Amino acid sequence: MQHSTPKVAFKEVFIQGLTHDGAIFRPSDWADRLCGVMSPFRAGGPQPGSHLTYSPWCVPTLINGVRCVVVSVALREAEPMAWEFVINFAKDNNLQLVEACLIPDPPKT
Numbered sequence: 001m002q003h004s005t006p007k008v009a010f011k012e013v014f015i016q017g018l019t020h021d022g023a024i025f026r027p028s029d030w031a032d033r034l035c036g037v038m039s040p041f042r043a044g045g046p047q048p049g050s051h052l053t054y055s056p057w058c059v060p061t062l063i064n065g066v067r068c069v070v071v072s073v074a075l076r077e078a079e080p081m082a083w084e085f086v087i088n089f090a091k092d093n094n095l096q097l098v099e100a101c102l103i104p105d106p107p108k109t
Contacts, residue, residue, distance in 0.1 A: 013087070016096040017067035024066075025095060031060035031067045034089060041075060041082045058086060 015034075017025040027033075038058035040046035054060065057075035061068050069086070076083035090097050 011073055011101045012099075013071045013073070014063070014098040014100055015069040015071065015086070015090045016063075016098065018096050019094045020096060021094070025093060028067070031069045034058070034069055034086070035060045038075075038082065038086065041079050043074075043078065 015031075017031060019025060035054045035058050038055050039051050039053065040055070041057055042055045055075075057072040057078070059070045061070055071083070071086050075086070087097070089095075
């Protein structure tokens with residue numbers, strides 16, 4: 001009897017601030033800049049003041065000391081051109097892309 005692991009579709013793409021050669025991508029605030037450009041893209045479209053917060057579909061983060069941008073596939077479904085812009089940014093800059101699912105931190109007790 002063979003057991004198979006269920007295939008889980010990825011829900012996010014992690015753009016890592018590392019090139020395929022392993023170099024750290026510069027400038028150091030690249031993730032914040034990229035997410036700032038993407039801030040209008042959100043469910044329901046741009047809202048008054050939405051430029052002051054990051055889109056929930058494109059969020060900067062730090063993982064193991066590496067600056068990253070977590071891009072939700074919801075962006076691809078809602079705004080295909082914005083999705084292409086972000087993915088092409090990563091490709092044009094030779095950045096590492098990882099398809100994954102972000103697992104939230106457990107609640108603090």
